[in-house]
Every structure is written in structure tokens, then in C-alpha cells.
Amino acid sequence: MKTLAFSTKGLTKVYGEGRSAVHALRGVELDIPQGEIVVLLGPSGSGKSTLLNIIGGLDRATAGDAFFQDQNLSEMTDKQLTLYRRNYVGFVFQFYNLMPSLTARENVELVTEIARDPMDPDEALAMVGLSERVDHFPAQLSGGEQQRVAIARAVAKNPTVLFCDEPTGALDSTTGRAVLNVLKDVNEKLGATVLIVTHAASQAAMADRVIHFADGAIREVVVNETKLTPEEIDW
Amino acid sequence: MSPLDHKLLRDLWRMKGQAFAIGMVIAVGVGMLVMMTGLVTSLKETRAAYYERYRLADVFAPVTRAPDRMAGRLAAIEGVSAVEPRVVGAALIDLIDTDLPVQAQAVSLPDFHSPRLNDVFLTDGRMIDSSHTDEILLLQSFANVHGLRPGDHIQATMNGARRSFRIVGLAQSPEFLYTTAPGELIPDDARFGVIWMSRSALAAAYDMQGAFNEALLSLSHGASEAAVLDAVDRLLGSYGGTGAYPLKDQMSNLFVSQEIGELETSSKVVPPIFLAVAAFLLYIVINRMVQSEREEIGLMKAFGYTNIEVVAHYFKLVMAIAIGGALAGCLMGIASGRALIQVYVAYFKFPFLVFDLDPASFVIGVSVSILSASVGGLLVLRRVFGLTPASAMRAPAPADYSRTGTIGHALNRFLDQTSRMVLRRITRQPARMAGAVIGIACGMALSVSIITIYAGFDRIIDLTFNVMDRSDVTVSFTHAASDTTIFELRRMQGVTLVEPVRYVPVVLRHGLISRRSVITGLSPDARLVRALDADLAKIPLQNGGIVLASALADILHIRPGDMMTVEVREGRQPALQIPVTAVAESLLGSPAYMDLNALNRVLREPNRVSGAYLTIDKARASKIYTALQDMPTVAGVSLKSDAEIAFKVLLDTGAGAIRYVMGAIAFIITFGIVYNAARIAYAERSRDLASLRVIGFTKGEAAFVLLGELAIVTLIALPLGALMGYYLSFGIAAGFSSEIYQIPVVFDSASYGFAAIVVIGAAVVSGWLVKRDIDRTELVSALKTRE
Ligand SMILES: Nc1ncnc2c1ncn2[C@@H]1O[C@H](COP(=O)(O)OP(=O)(O)OP(=O)(O)O)[C@@H](O)[C@H]1O
Numbered sequence A: 001m002k003t004l005a006f007s008t009k010g011l012t013k014v015y016g017e018g019r020s021a022v023h024a025l026r027g028v029e030l031d032i033p034q035g036e037i038v039v040l041l042g043p044s045g046s047g048k049s050t051l052l053n054i055i056g057g058l059d060r061a062t063a064g065d066a067f068f069q070d071q072n073l074s075e076m077t078d079k080q081l082t083l084y085r086r087n088y089v090g091f092v093f094q095f096y097n098l099m100p101s102l103t104a105r106e107n108v109e110l111v112t113e114i115a116r117d118p119m120d121p122d123e124a125l126a127m128v129g130l131s132e133r134v135d136h137f138p139a140q141l142s143g144g145e146q147q148r149v150a151i152a153r154a155v156a157k158n159p160t161v162l163f164c165d166e167p168t169g170a171l172d173s174t175t176g177r178a179v180l181n182v183l184k185d186v187n188e189k190l191g192a193t194v195l196i197v198t199h200a201a202s203q204a205a206m207a208d209r210v211i212h213f214a215d216g217a218i219r220e221v222v223v224n225e226t227k228l229t230p231e232e233i234d235w
Numbered sequence B: 001m002s003p004l005d006h007k008l009l010r011d012l013w014r015m016k017g018q019a020f021a022i023g024m025v026i027a028v029g030v031g032m033l034v035m036m037t038g039l040v041t042s043l044k045e046t047r048a049a050y051y052e053r054y055r056l057a058d059v060f061a062p063v064t065r066a067p068d069r070m071a072g073r074l075a076a077i078e079g080v081s082a083v084e085p086r087v088v089g090a091a092l093i094d095l096i097d098t099d100l101p102v103q104a105q106a107v108s109l110p111d112f113h114s115p116r117l118n119d120v121f122l123t124d125g126r127m128i129d130s131s132h133t134d135e136i137l138l139l140q141s142f143a144n145v146h147g148l149r150p151g152d153h154i155q156a157t158m159n160g161a162r163r164s165f166r167i168v169g170l171a172q173s174p175e176f177l178y179t180t181a182p183g184e185l186i187p188d189d190a191r192f193g194v195i196w197m198s199r200s201a202l203a204a205a206y207d208m209q210g211a212f213n214e215a216l217l218s219l220s221h222g223a224s225e226a227a228v229l230d231a232v233d234r235l236l237g238s239y240g241g242t243g244a245y246p247l248k249d250q251m252s253n254l255f256v257s258q259e260i261g262e263l264e265t266s267s268k269v270v271p272p273i274f275l276a277v278a279a280f281l282l283y284i285v286i287n288r289m290v291q292s293e294r295e296e297i298g299l300m301k302a303f304g305y306t307n308i309e310v311v312a313h314y315f316k317l318v319m320a321i322a323i324g325g326a327l328a329g330c331l332m333g334i335a336s337g338r339a340l341i342q343v344y345v346a347y348f349k350f351p352f353l354v355f356d357l358d359p360a361s362f363v364i365g366v367s368v369s370i371l372s373a374s375v376g377g378l379l380v381l382r383r384v385f386g387l388t389p390a391s392a393m394r395a396p397a398p399a400d401y402s403r404t405g406t407i408g409h410a411l412n413r414f415l416d417q418t419s420r421m422v423l424r425r426i427t428r429q430p431a432r433m434a435g436a437v438i439g440i441a442c443g444m445a446l447s448v449s450i451i452t453i454y455a456g457f458d459r460i461i462d463l464t465f466n467v468m469d470r471s472d473v474t475v476s477f478t479h480a481a482s483d484t485t486i487f488e489l490r491r492m493q494g495v496t497l498v499e500p501v502r503y504v505p506v507v508l509r510h511g512l513i514s515r516r517s518v519i520t521g522l523s524p525d526a527r528l529v530r531a532l533d534a535d536l537a538k539i540p541l542q543n544g545g546i547v548l549a550s551a552l553a554d555i556l557h558i559r560p561g562d563m564m565t566v567e568v569r570e571g572r573q574p575a576l577q578i579p580v581t582a583v584a585e586s587l588l589g590s591p592a593y594m595d596l597n598a599l600n601r602v603l604r605e606p607n608r609v610s611g612a613y614l615t616i617d618k619a620r621a622s623k624i625y626t627a628l629q630d631m632p633t634v635a636g637v638s639l640k641s642d643a644e645i646a647f648k649v650l651l652d653t654g655a656g657a658i659r660y661v662m663g664a665i666a667f668i669i670t671f672g673i674v675y676n677a678a679r680i681a682y683a684e685r686s687r688d689l690a691s692l693r694v695i696g697f698t699k700g701e702a703a704f705v706l707l708g709e710l711a712i713v714t715l716i717a718l719p720l721g722a723l724m725g726y727y728l729s730f731g732i733a734a735g736f737s738s739e740i741y742q743i744p745v746v747f748d749s750a751s752y753g754f755a756a757i758v759v760i761g762a763a764v765v766s767g768w769l770v771k772r773d774i775d776r777t778e779l780v781s782a783l784k785t786r787e
């Protein structure tokens, strides 16, 4: 059996209290082997981002455990979580989350500066086809371009695990495929575990494993025996 | 450069208006500190150097007439390092440019050597040659006012004899930095002169051959001043010694010390106010920044930046503003200190300047501003620790406006959509509004108190010269004369009212505290000069009791009903026990009043007067002056109008002049605060405003949402600020008050109105600046990125 990148036991997340409490995660049991591309599918509001946030060390579970390799994220101090994010994790957020007062290159540098073994920021931006726009501010970029900056920023640190919350939501098929290729490269060359949240079910075809999520729990896990390349996917 | 530093620079640039406003407030506080401490140390050092170089005496011992050999006895007292006996006397100088003879003091210089103590600084001409008895030196500041030069001749009356003198030189002396005519409080270069002449010539004029009537003493290091004073008094007692006094009680030095002390007080009180305001502003600004940059903070944390790194980033911004402001403040302080010190050196008549900026003040200024900014910043940045990256990553939930109060419901029907937005924001986000209100109220308070102080300065002049003293002319006699002189004055044509007065030099003592002072004996039915209480009602001089000015009562820690020891320094020099019957309001000087008859009774010198207050028919003024000059008992005549002018000059050129600097500063600060509040409101709502514009509201309607809020906040702040300003006025007035004058706090609606106009003006200008930005906003970019 492959070593696990992540495993969760009874992972629960409740927002708020009392009558207005929202159960975003209801006891998630999940194993993700190292080095795989995993696609997370599910309806809006089913708790995908919440799960990503917790195993990415951005948020804490209300109950249950989440293990990265053999370390329990639930038992880490804030400081340890910070180091975990700094040293292992790359993020692409659902809402891009670029720093408005930094240029594209500086947004990437924000991460490479503190990473252990980063790429050259310009190289990362070239990978997503943005060599021409490195000195532009987010306000001067289109939505898709902003998203590609966010992806360049996430891969530039050479992460061990890469979390992508709808990385291609705003992209056309050509750039979308280019972005997926970048993710695939990171997975193949670095052996990084890549977790992609998406609404486009067709993208599941490039994954090693597809997790169907509904109402805060895992409905079904499908292991994909024959992976397609991004070019082969229907858009 | 790291990307975070890029962000820092861009953030600074984006908020340059605000950063500049806050930086200015800090700069002003630090500048004020550097300037004032620089002024104070420079003045103190200069004074010390001047005193030392010209060997100013440590002890002054006036005596009626002591034989020269007593000088040797004085020198033998343990702790005395040098003695200089001299002759001093009152003189009257006739000048062509004035109706009235001018009072002067004649002071002897040794015939054959320069004085061991109280040397003079020759500014013009040459020293006197003792073989020519008509040669004199004249006080330079006095000579300048009257256009007298070496080579000129003047007429002077000494000891009843009128003589002509030749001015051979002009001089200054540390002993006469301030010259005040006897019985007056306000120094005036024009109305009191000092004449130096050779000891032999002066002794001849005052029948002091082989004798002296004042001894100057210097003390050796570590000598006990009190012991020397006692010993001197014992030695000179039988020669009519009227009590030796130390330098700190000497008139000129007392005055200089008061003025420097006043500057020193302001230097300690005022800058902290500015720095506190700056800390408050920084707190508000950083608070808002952290709120609006939750997302960025979350992002940095998500990437693995530690709390410390994130806090450090914002802290650098605070420091950039604080240190930038502090450095600008140091430069401003140096520049203004250099400019002002010249003014003060001229004002204090120092012949040279030891300019010394206290390096400690830079260190204190910079570190205090860093400290206060850090407190303001850290209070907010604490919250950075609390933000979890996940919660920060989500856009903040739209502010909750759902709870609408009853007033809201009632009002809603009358309000249009935009007015409702204004109102809801104010009622639903009271904490943020409170910040803005308090800020603007602080600005209002500063303006109110400064304008109140201005009114107080006007008031002191009005009260002193129109209410407390209603005479036109004060006449002083050469000695305590018989009251028949009063009848003589009353018979003079054109003199409408004459009231006798008696001045008696005393030392007031209560417990361990003592004070040199003068008792003013007034007739109980006096109408021209009276003791007044705080409501300006006449205080009856109950027979036998003393009425003390409040400043004096405070110094002596004495209250009505307490007994006070009064050591008379004249005539038989009795020590008396007299009850204090009331405390009088006094703005100028610190007088002690007694019933004239009761005073004469305890002195056992019935019917004696030392001067009179007159009202006269102005048309006959010059005839009256001539008649007064011809009366042998008259030592001096002073006009109230001259005294009033001198007082105004004093208030506008001395330590009081700082009020103009403070006025300018208060305005800068008020504007800084109001502008800051407007900017913050704008930044918080820029997206809302852009949305409104997108929906189809006009620029004016969108601006109304913001400016309406600013207007309401300002209107709420005004009464609050007025109240705060009322209390702040007392603090600032106390800072400006000294023993010589006390600045009253006047509750004057005009001051409050004017302060309100200043604040509203600042709000209008700030609103206009922000409106300009609203008009310029590009809708698309405003919506695309947050903030
Ligand atoms: N801070 C919060 N407070 C309260 N409820 C929250 C909060 N964050 C998320 N939720 C709720 O938790 C549930 C899961 O949210 P989550 O963001 O994980 O959904 P998602 O699967 O990522 O949806 P989408 O595909 O729309 O992004 C939702 O019902 C959401 O309303």
C-alpha cells in the first residue's frame, strides 16, 4: 500500500452555535495516498472548501483528526500549522486572493521569499503563460489572468501538497488545459499530492482518485484506472 | 526589496494624505518638544553664563547707611567669597520726549577698579572716568527707547538736587534684565532707567561718603545661604539693614526665572497632548487598515508567514509614519528653535547667546513618538494574532444593518434611500462612529481651549486696567509722607479724585514658607483700586485683617482665618501676626491688601501715605504733570495707559507669545483629525459608493451618503468637544499663568462659536477633498478590487 499523504478520522466542522449552527462537515473519513491527483466533486455548499481549509492547515476542525503523513493537524499548535503551510502547502483559492497592492511578480515573490526551495517567480509565471504581464497589478488583469497568477504563486514554492479550489472556474478551454498541465507537471516532477476542487465533472478524468462529496460527507470514492491527459478532456 | 516592503511603500503612497496628516501631528508634537526644551536649556545656559561672566551677586543686602568698614566685617562671614559695597539711589530723569519725568535708579561703580560683583557690559562708548563727576553710563535698553547716545546730556534729579550729566557709554547688566519702576509690576524699558556713576560722585549726591547703602555678596561653593543671610542681617541690623535677600528674590532675576519657568511648563504639558492625539489617530488608521486587509493578512498567514512577520509588516508602516514625523519634527524644532531663540535673547536682553539644543530632547522626542505610535499600533495589531487564515480568507460578512430601532422606523417614512443609509450606518456601527466623534471632539477641544486662552489674555488686560484699577495716574512719594500731601493733590485743578495708598515692603511667612511681598494699604471706601473677589465684587477690608491675592495664598498655603506672620522691612521692622480675612482675585501681580488706617496703626505711623491714585480731567493732563513734578515729595508719576501698553507688549513678546505658535498648531491638528476621519469614512465606503454609482445614483447623491455622515459626526462632536475644551482650558491657562500674571478662563460663547467655525471649516475642506476623490473614482477598478 502507498504511504498516505492525508487521512481523516471523523472530521467534523460546525459553524456557529445553537439554532443557527451549520454542519459543514459531518464526520469525514478519508485517505489520500501520496503523489496522487485527487479531484473533489460536489454541489455548492457541500463543504469542499471547508475540508480543504482544514487539511491545508488554514482552519481547525470542531472534532475529529486530520493527519498529514503521520502528524495530527488537530493537535498542532498555531506555530506548527504555520510551519506546515510554509514548508509543504501550496494554495490556489476559490477567489484568487491576490494582494491588490502587489504586481503579479511580487505576488509570486510573496511566497517564494519564505519558501525553502522555490522556483524563480518569472519561471512560474511563464508556466501559466503570463510572462508578458509580470509587472501588472491585479486590478489591471482579467479574472482568468488573476487566477493564473494565483496558480503560479501556488506552484512556485515547489509544494509537497497543492490545494486548488476551482482553479479553472474562470478560464477558457485552452488556458484551462494549460493550467491543468501545470498541475500535472507539479504532480509528476515533484511528486506533489494535488487536490483539486471543481464543478466540472469532466476534469475527474485526469485524476487518480475522484471523491464525491455531498452534505458534508463523502458519498463515494472512485479510483481512476486510466487517466486522461488534460488535452484529452472534454471542456 | 521584499514584496512586503513594496506593499508597504505602496500602502504609504496610497494613504499619503492621511500619513502626512498624522506625520504632521507627530512632527508638531516633537518639534514643539525639541524647540521648547532647546529654548529653555539655551536660555538657562545663557543666563548662567551671563551671570557668571559679569559676576552677579548671590546676596543683596540693602541698608540705610553703613560705614565702609562694615564691608570688611561682611567679607569675614563664613561662606562669603566677595563683597562689593555700593551706593544706590532713586533719581528722576527729565526727557524731552516725555511729559513726565522718568524714574531711574542710580548705581555706583567703584572709582578705580571694575566692580568685584555686578559688573556691567559696555555696549557703546566708554567707561566712566571717576575724576569727572558728571559722567554716567546709561542702561542701553532705556537709552535706545529714548534715542539717547553717548555724548548726549541729560538732566536728572538726585536727592532733591537737579544736575546735568554727560552720557559716556551705554551698558547692560545681568542685574537689570528687567526693569520695573518701584510699585509697578510690569517691566518697561521706557519708564525706568538705570544710571551708573562713580562711587565718589554718587556718594556725594546722597551723602554717603565713607558709607554704603547696599552690599553685594557672593557665596563660596557649598556655603549655606540661609546662614549667610542671617549673619548679614545681624551685622547690618543696627545700620538700618532692611533684610538681605538672595538672588532668587531679586526682581529682575525673579522675572526672568518666571518667564523661563513658564516656557518650561509649557514644554512639559503641551507636546504630550500632541503625541497622545497622534497615537489616537494612528490607532484609528491602523485599526481600519487591519480591518480592511483581513484578507491580505489571512493570505500571508495561509502562505506560512508567522504572526510576528505579519505584525511586523504593519508595524513598519506605523514606524515609518512615527519616525518620519519625529525626524521632521526634530528639523522643525531646530529651525523654529533657532528663530525663536533670537527673539527671546533680544527679549531677555542677553548680550550673547549660548545656543544649546538639548540632544536629550531629540532622543526623547523620537522615542516618545515611537512609543506612543507603538501603543496605538500594537493595540490594534494584537488582533492580527486572533485572525485565523480561513476566516480571514472569506470576504467579511456584509455589515449587519438588520436591527432597525424604533426611531429608525419612525424616521424611515420621511427619509429617502440615501439618508437612510447615512442614518443606519451611524446607528448600527456606533463604535466606529464613536471613534470619529471622539477624534473630531478632540480637535474641537483643542481649538476651544486655545481660543479661550486668547480671550483670557484679552480679559486680563481689560480686567486689570478697566475694572480692578480705575485710576488714570499713580503718584508715588519719595518716602512715606504725611497725608496732608493727599489734600494738596485734591486741591489741584483738574484732579477729580484722589485716593491714598501705602506700600510697605514685607516678608510674609506662614509655617516654613515665606515670600517677599508688599502690603498695599487702601482706604476702606476706595473706589479706584480695590480688592475684588472672583465675581468682581469689592471685598471689604475688615479692620486689621489682610486680603491676599489667590496666587499668593496658594504659594503660602494659607486660607482665610489663618494667622500670618508679617515681617515689616521698613522703619522699625516689627514682626506682626495678622489674620488673613479673604482671598482676592488678582490677575496681575500677587498683591496683599490691608485697610490703610489699620496698617498705619500696627506700624504705629499714623496718617502716612506712600502714594496716591488719581483720576484726572484729560484736558488738563500736561498742566497736572507739571504741577506734580514741582511737588518735592513726588518721586514718580506713572500713567495707567503706559502701563497697559507695557503689559500688552509683555504678553505678546514673552512666554505668552507661545500662544500664537500653539494656535497655529492647534489648527493643524484639528484639520489633521477631521481630514483623517473623512478619509477613513471614505475608504470604508468606497465600494458602496461605487456600487451606488453603478446602480445609477449621481455623483452628488453618492457623495451625500458620505458627506452626510461626516456632517452628522461633526455636529455630534461639537458639543462634546466644547465640553472637553472647557476643562482643557483650565490646564492650558495654568500653564500660561505665573506669579506675575494669571490667565483667567473665560467662558465666552464667541470663543466656542469661533472654535466651532474652525472645526466646521476643517470638515468642509476635508469633505471637499474627499468629494474630489469620489468624483474621480473609476467605477470599474473600484469594484474589481477591494479597497
Ligand atoms: N464562516 C462560516 N460561517 C457559517 N457558515 C459557513 C461559514 N463558512 C462556510 N459556511 C457554510 O458551510 C457550508 C460549506 O461551505 P463551503 O464553503 O465548504 O462549501 P463549498 O462546498 O466549498 O461550496 P462552493 O462550491 O459553493 O464553493 C455552507 O453551507 C456554508 O454556508
Ligand SMILES: [Mg+2]
Pocket (backbone or CB within 6 Å): A048, A049, A050, A094, A165
Ligand atoms: Mg468552495
